[in-house]
Amino acid sequence: MRKGTRLRLALRDLGSGFAFASMAVSGQLPIWSLVLYGVALVVALAGRRPFSNRVKLTALLLLAVALTLGTNVLAGSLNLVVAACAFAGLISAQRLLSTPDATTDGQVHLSGLLMVAGGAALSGELVYGLFLIVFGVLASIALALGVVESAVPEGEPVPVRAVMGPLATGVGFAVVGAVAFFVLFPRLNWNMIGPSASPGLGVATAGFSNTVRLGGAGTIKGNPRIVLRATLSPDPEKDALDAYWLGRTYDVFDGQEWSSARTTSDGAGFMTTLRPGRENLVHQRVELMPAYGARTLVAMETPSRLGNAVTNTRQGSRRTQIEERGGGEVRFRDAGISYSYEAYSLPPGASGDDVQDLPPEEQDALLALPEGLDVRVAQTAARVLNGERDPLAAARKLSAWLQREYSYTLELSGDVPDPVADFLFQRKQGHCEHFATALTLMLRTQGMRARLATGFFGGERVTGGYVVRAGDAHAWTHVLVPGRGFITVDATPPAHRASQSPRLLEQLINFYEVVESQWRDVVLDYNFRDQLTVLRSLSRSHEVPKKDEPPGRAPPPRAFGAALLAAAAAYAAWRLLTRFLSRERPLxxxxxxxxxxxxxxxxxxxxxxxxxxxxxxxxxxxxxxxxxxxxxxxxxxxxxxxxxxxxxxxxxxxxxxxxxxxxxxxxxxxxxxxxxxxxxxxxx
Amino acid sequence: MKSRLPSWWARVRSRLRPPRTLKVTRIGRTYLVVTFGVGLGALNTGNNLLYLLLGLLLSMVVVSGVLSERCLRYLSVRRVGADAAFAQEPFAFRWALSRGHGHAFALTLSETGSPLTGTGGVGYLPAGVEHVVRADLTAPQRGPVLLTGVRVTTTWPLGLFAKTRTFPLESTLLVYPRRTYACQDPGAPEQGPVGDAGNPRRNDGNGDLSGLRELAPGEDARRIHWMKSASAGKLLRVEREREERRTFMLTVADGLDAEALERRCEEVAALAHRLIEEGHEVGLDTPEERLRPAAGTAQERRLLRVLAWLGHARPRGDEEAA
Structure with a gap:
């Protein structure tokens, strides 16, 4: 085999691999198809083609796979598009392992093309764009080398270096042309099938449940995946928001786990008002990412209204209803991969709730203590408070004492009979749920109403908005202060409230988030309105400048357009002159x-x-x-x-x-x- | 006979003739179908990634057209020709290809407007170098083949489209009769008082001594070795190595129909080849021309040329590429 041929086959195989990866990043392909394709790719890259003499047998295997996929589709366990993509990947794998000839090469490239088209239908990940470009480059080089190789007589080397220069120029122009087409082609779609969402790679980790159990095993504090994006209005313009994002509250503790006294739903609607709004509400446009993995809406403390929810599924996006449940939890009615909604929150401070506003069962639950609670809990609380009867002052005193006397750890205790006593008197270290539970119960032992709240703490500024990570999951205490409502008191040491993931990893994810945000704005969400904006910016501006407004320093867009035209004209003139000077002169x-x-x-x-x-x-x-x-x-x-x-x-x-x-x-x-x-x- | 078209019509036709012809390859057809499908998907779903992919696919089509056009520009072709072209068997044909500036890739050359089949290719053609491209062409039948132009095709860069440029280059290739096996005997060699062929001694051989044998009745008495005959008591004759060079006159009869003429030409060509290979002198007598007997490859070439032109109108200049 010639040197150029080896290179061409390697590029062909790698291009096919990237095409498959563009589908795989959606996280929707069956695991077995990923494994089969991966093995086939490695074997092909090693130069082995074991299917060369087994064409009929492998074709039968493909047929069996097609039947399996078709059965799964008919049974409803597999999406038709996903099944088609998986089958395209397996066809490509079969071709990779067959005898490399012109027909096989064409089939590998075309199956790669189908795979990137399938990837576009399955996912909108940023890496998809990267894989698309890499596939385009590798497949183009492999195709060009194949074309040249077929014209080079047998025994002569393929001029690989000579091919690269013109081809790189061509691919560069193709990318520019693709961008121009993308920007200018009118977005007038038929909308028979809406855009779909994909769960992406990785497992959703920051879910809410109906109960919170102390102890157990595992932690999400070190998980840097982004679960929530929010744009706030008015924009606080702070790099670190350090806000509490409330998911739900719990008011009943049975000694092991927290639950809610009320479990009934108030009915569904497109908008839910938790508490009457006042002036200066903070508006949030929130997007819950696939990594979130729950149906509970999250809003900054203290949520007032939530609504306008949209759920994104594999079949497309649609508006969905929300329903209020016990513990102030608001849930999406329909399950989806990701969600978006709007929320209004009260400005920082108290919630304004009165105890009489709460349902009777919740009023009682705010003072309830689990049976068999260690008597030392109440004794310790009384000793620390030393006669303090104001709920807020008492909560802050206990919180300061807990932060001073107890240390934070992510090493969980496991299942113990009395986790609160174990935390307070044995281990004297725990995580946010231990601190919040201890504070809540200590307050209740002294006759002060309190409850456990769960959600997220933090918010990092990324491209004009804020992101919250899975590691920002947090628990804290709501203290009911008569006349003011519930006030947040956090017993967890401040340094351990937010995500505990490595800083470098967080920075890398932030960078990815910035790029992905641009990708989302510029590529995924590009629409007809954006096209009109682009065209308007290219034409003459009709806006009358305000009198007080200083003239902008940046040149108007038409200046850039004129400069572009002038540059094109200069280039054309240069080409003509060069051609004239290099013309053949007979004399x-x-x-x-x-x-x-x-x-x-x-x-x-x-x-x-x-x-x-x-x-x-x-x-x-x-x-x-x-x-x-x-x-x-x-x-x-x-x-x-x-x-x-x-x-x-x-x-x-x-x-x-x-x-x-x-x-x-x-x-x-x-x-x-x-x-x-x-x-x-x-x-x- | 062709009707003579008015010159203005020829000018119009030449103006209307596209400078390049484009043909979609097999993989190109599938590529276009996939592009169409992606376009439908993009329009249907409004998925911007599909729009991006569609833009890339369409851009590659445009880039493919531009790069292939750059490949075919600044090319010049010269026909080198063939040493000998025999009907119905591949023969080596050559073109010389050069380029003013820039590079060219994956060029395939063939003769346009002629019954010749076969192509030659060059993978990479740098600027300023004359590259001789060899092709194994095949002509279906004997006779002069009018060559009107050289067709240069490239599938560069992606193999989706085959773009062709035709260089008008007129010439004539003379295709000799098919080389076949001569079933018939060439007939008796010519006898007569002309040169060695007329000398009866030539039939008994006049080379080196190869042996002695008893004289048979009617044999030339001048071949008797008298001393050996005297010692042996019987007439012994000398045997010498014979010179096999004879003179043959091959003929193509008048009035043969087209098929018979073709068959006869092939037969005569085969006979002539065999006889000349054996060292004989071969001449040819046709209704149009008579070729004097001679030996050697040059004579064989002359015979083949006469046979190739047989039944065809020979131009005055007798120009040919081969």
Whole structure:
């Protein structure tokens, strides 16, 4: 196998691999198809083609796979598009392992094309765009090498290096053309099938449940995946928001786990008002990512209204209803991969709730203690409070004491009979749920109403909005202060409230988030309105500048357009000029010969009657004339230009004549130094 | 006979003739179908990624057209020709290809407007170098083949489309009769008082001594080795190595129909080849021309040329590429 062929096959296989990866990033393909394709790719990259002599057998296997996929589709366990994509991947795998010939190559490339088209239908990930470009580049190079290789006679090497230059230019122009098409092609779609969402890779980790159990195993504090994106209005413009994002509250503790006293739903609607709004509400446009994995709406403390929810599923996006449940939890009615909605929250401070506003069962639950609670809990609370009866002051006093006396750890205790006592009197270390539970129960032992709240703490600023990570999941305490409502008191040490994931990893994910945000804005959400904006910005602006507004320093977009046109015109003029200067001039060789003859005459070398330049050159070489070495290349180029169909290039005549002139000058000076007459060629 | 078209019509036709012809390859057809499908999907779903993919696919089509056009520009072709072209068997044919500036890739050359089949290819053609492209062409039948132009095709860069440029280059290729096996005997060699062929001694051999044998009745008495005969008591004759060079005159009769003429030409060509290979002198007598007997490859070439032109109108200049 030729060197170029090996390279071409490797590029072909890698291109197919990236095409498959563009589907795989959606996280929807069956695991077994990922494994099969991965094995096939590795074997193909190792240069082995085990299916070469087993075409019929492997075709039967493919048929069996198709039947399996079809059965799954009919049974409803697999989406039709996903099944088609998986089958395209397996066809590609089968082709990768077959004998590499022109037909197989074409089938591998075309299955790759189908796979990237399938990837576009399955996912909108940023890496999809990356894989699409890499597939385009690799497949183009492999195709071009194949085209050249088919024209190169057997035994000759494939000119790989020569192919790369023009092809790179072509691919570059293709990418620019694709962008231009993307920007300008009108977005007038039929909308028979809406855009779909994909769960992406990885497992959803930040879910809410109906109960919170202390102890157990596992942690999400080190998980940097982004679960929530929010745009706030008014924008606080802070890098670290350090806000509490409330998911739901719990008011009943049975000694092991928290639950809600009320489990009934208030009915569904497109908008839910949790508590009456006041002035200065904070508006949030929230997007819950596939990594979130729950149906509970989250809003900044303290949520007032939630609604306008949209659920994104594999079949498309649609508006969905929401329903209020126990514990102030608001849930999406329909399950989806990701969600978006709007929320309004009260400005930081108290919630304004009155105990009488709560349902009766919740009022009672706020003071309920689990049976068999260790008596030391109440004794300790009383000792720490030392007679303090104001709920907020007491909560803050207990919170400060807990933060001072107890340490934070992510190492869980496991299942123990009394996790609160274990935390307070045995281990004396725990995580946010231990701190929040301890504070809540200690307050209740002293007759103060309190409940456990769960959600997220944090919010990092990324591209004008805020993101919350899975590791920001948090629990804290709501203390009911008469006349003010529930007030947040957090017993967890401040340094351990937010995500505990490595800083470098967080920065990398932030960078990815920035790029992905651009990708979303510029590519995924690009629509007809954006097109109109682009076109309007290219045309003359009709806006009348305000009197007080200082003139903008940046040039208007039309200036960029004009500059672009001027650059294109200059390029076209340059090309025309270059072509004009490099045109073939029939008499150029003759003029060149005349100039050579003039220089030879100045060196006192005369040509005999009918003696051609070629004959003169041969004669000088025979006579070992000093000018013969300088004249030889000039003569050769003259003959090539005059008779050989190789015209003189631009500037070549000047260079050759300059070399000859230099040689003549050197020869003349040498003759003058020696005081003799320069050698004179005989006229023959 | 062709009707002579008015010159203005020829000019109009030449103006209307596209400078390049484009043909979609097999993989290109599938590519276009997939592109169409992606376009439908994009229009249907409004999925921007499908629009992006569609833009990339369409851009590759445009880039493919531009790169292939750059490949076919600044090319010049010269027909080098063939050493000998025999009907119905591949023969080596050559073109010289050069380029003013820039590179060219994956060029395939063939003769346009002629019954010659076969192509030659060059993978990479740098600027300023004359590259001789060899092809194994096949002509279906004997006779002069009018070559009107050279067709240069490229599938560069992606193999989706085959773009062709035709260089008008007129010439004639003379295709000799098919080389076949001569079933018939060439007939008796010519006898007569002309050169060695007329000398009866030539039939008994006049080379080196190869042996002695008893004289048979009617044999030339001048071949008797008298001393050996005297010692042996019977007439022994000398055997010498014979010179096999004879003179044959092959003929193509007048009035043969087209098929019979073809068959006869092939037969005569085969006979001539065999006889000349054996060292004989071969001449040819046809209704149009008579070729004097001679030996050697040059004579064989002359015979083939006469046979190739047989039944065809020979131009005055007798120009040919081969």
């Amino acid at each position: 150029e060789a003759t003029r060149f010969a005349d100039a050579v003859e003039a220089q030879l005459t100045s060196a006192r070398i005369t040509r005999g009657e009918g003696e051609t330049l070629e004959a003169l050159d041969a004669r000088l070489a025979r006579e070992r004339h000093p000018l013969a070495p300088a004249l030889a290349p000039v003569t050769r180029r003259y003959l090539e230009a005059r008779f050989g169909g190789r015209p003189l290039l631009q500037g070549e005549a000047t260079r050759l004549l300059a070399d000859l002139r230099r040689a003549v000058l050197t020869q003349t000076q040498r003759g003058a130094r020696e005081g003799t007459r320069p050698p004179q060629a005989r006229a023959s």
